[in-house]
Amino acid sequence: MVGKWVRFVDWLVAVFLMFLFPAVCIHVTMRGRHFDACAQRVKEYGEMIQKQGYLSLKAAGALLLQKDGLLDGVTITIWEESDGKRKLLTLPQMEAEACSYMGTKVYPLSDGDGLLFILRLPADGFERAFYHFCGWERGREYWCFFAVRDGLLERIWEGGEGKGEVISLYDAFYDPVSRNCIHAVCAGSDPVAQGVGAAEGGTERRSGGGRSSRIYGDPQRREAAY
Amino acid sequence: MECMGRMTGIFLCVICLTLVPAGHMLADVEKQKANVLEMQAERFYAGMRQGRRLTREAYGQFEDMVKEYCPDGGFELMLARRYVMPVQEGGGSGIPMRILYREDVEGLLLKEGEIVLDETVFISIRLYGKNGLSYCCGGGIW
Numbered sequence: 001m002v003g004k005w006v007r008f009v010d011w012l013v014a015v016f017l018m019f020l021f022p023a024v025c026i027h028v029t030m031r032g033r034h035f036d037a038c039a040q041r042v043k044e045y046g047e048m049i050q051k052q053g054y055l056s057l058k059a060a061g062a063l064l065l066q067k068d069g070l071l072d073g074v075t076i077t078i079w080e081e082s083d084g085k086r087k088l089l090t091l092p093q094m095e096a097e098a099c100s101y102m103g104t105k106v107y108p109l110s111d112g113d114g115l116l117f118i119l120r121l122p123a124d125g126f127e128r129a130f131y132h133f134c135g136w137e138r139g140r141e142y143w144c145f146f147a148v149r150d151g152l153l154e155r156i157w158e159g160g161e162g163k164g165e166v167i168s169l170y171d172a173f174y175d176p177v178s179r180n181c182i183h184a185v186c187a188g189s190d191p192v193a194q195g196v197g198a199a200e201g202g203t204e205r206r207s208g209g210g211r212s213s214r215i216y217g218d219p220q221r222r223e224a225a226y
Numbered sequence: 227m228e229c230m231g232r233m234t235g236i237f238l239c240v241i242c243l244t245l246v247p248a249g250h251m252l253a254d255v256e257k258q259k260a261n262v263l264e265m266q267a268e269r270f271y272a273g274m275r276q277g278r279r280l281t282r283e284a285y286g287q288f289e290d291m292v293k294e295y296c297p298d299g300g301f302e303l304m305l306a307r308r309y310v311m312p313v314q315e316g317g318g319s320g321i322p323m324r325i326l327y328r329e330d331v332e333g334l335l336l337k338e339g340e341i342v343l344d345e346t347v348f349i350s351i352r353l354y355g356k357n358g359l360s361y362c363c364g365g366g367i368w
Contacts, residue, residue, distance in 0.1 A: 006232070009232070010232060010235070013232075013235040013236060013238075013239055014235070016239055016242075017235065017238055017239065017242065021239075021242045021246075025246065028250065032254075112272075112275070112276045114269070114272055130247050130250075131247050131250075131251065132243075133243045133244050133247065134244065134247045134248050134251060136247070136251055140254070141258070142261055143261055143262070143265050144261075144264070144265060144268075145265045145268040145269055145272070146268070147268065147269075147271070147272030147275060147276070149365065
C-alpha cells in the first residue's frame with residue numbers, strides 16, 4: 001500500500017515537472033508578451049492622438065470597447081488632464097462633446113492637455129495558481145501619458161453657442177462658388193485667416209459643445225507667433 | 227537511491243512553486259518601476275512645455291524620482307536652440323547657441339532658479355539604467 005502511494009507521488013512529481021509547470025510557465029510568459037504588445041499598440045494610438053490633437057470616436061471605441069482583437073481582455077481607462085484637473089473619459093461623454101472634423105466624429109483636444117492611459121490585465125486562474133505560493137495575486141498594469149502637441153481646438157474655429165458641427169478648414173476658408181478664400185469673422189485676430197487671404201463676408205459657424213472657452217489657447221501667444 | 231531521487235523531485239517542485247514565480251515577480255516589479263519613470267519623464271516634459279520654463283523644484287523632484295526608482299541608472303537632460311539665419315545669440319530664453327547638457331542646466335538653475343524656454347528650444351530627456359532601462363522623450367516648445 002505504501003509502495004503504491006510512493007509510486008503515485010513519483011508519478012505526480014514527474015507529471016508536474018515535465019508537463020504542468022512548463023505549460024503554466026509558458027502561459028504566463030505568453031500573457032506577459034500579449035500585454036506588452038497591447039501596451040505598444042496603445043502607445044501608437046497615443047502618439048497619433050498627441051500629434052493629431054483629437055481623439056476620433058472610432059479610435060476611442062477601439063480602445064475603450066476593445067473591439068480591436070489585440071486589445072481583447074485588457075481594460076483601458078483614459079483620463080484627460082486639463083488645467084490641473086483630471087477627468088475620466090467615457091464613450092457617451094465623448095460622443096456628447098464630439099464634433100465633426102474632415103467628415104469624422106472626433107473628440108477635440110486642446111494644446112497642453114494630457115491624456116493618461118491606464119491598461120489593466122487581471123490575473124487569470126493559471127497565473128493565480130502560478131503565484132499562489134508567493135502570495136501575489138496582482139494582475140498587470142501599464143500607464144502611459146501623452147501631452148497633446150497640436151490641439152485641434154487651437155486649429156479650428158468655433159463660434160456661437162449650443163451644439164453643432166465644426167466646419168472643416170476647407171469649408172471654413174474656401175468658397176467654391178466664388179473660388180475665393182473667405183476671411184473668417186471672429187472676435188480678435190485669427191492668424192489662420194490672415195495667412196489665407198481676405199475677402200468680404202464671413203462663413204457661418206456653429207459651435208461644438210461647451211468647449212468654446214478653451215478655443216485658441218492663449219490669444220497673446222497666438223498673436224506673438226504670427 | 228530511490229529515496230534520493232524522490233527527495234530531489236520534491237525539492238525541484240518546491241523550487242518551481244516558489245523561486246521561479248518570485249523571479250517573474252521581481253522582473254514585473256522592475257518593469258513597473260521603469261513604467262513609472264517613463265511616465266514621469268513625459269509629465270516632466272509636458273510641464274516644461276506647458277509652463278514654458280524649467281524650475282529648480284520641478285527638476286529636483288524629477289531627479290529625486292529617478293534616484294528612488296532607478297538607483298543604478300540616471301538621466302540626461304539636454305536643451306538646445308534651433309535657429310535660422312542670421313544666427314541670433316541670447317534671445318528671450320537666455321539659452322546660448324550651443325547644447326546645454328545636464329551639468330550646464332544644473333548650473334543655470336542654481337544661478338537663476340529657473341530657465342525660461344521659448345519656441346526655439348528643443349528638450350531631450352533620456353533615461354538609462356543598468357537593468358536595461360532606456361527611454362527617450364522630449365521635443366519642442368510651441
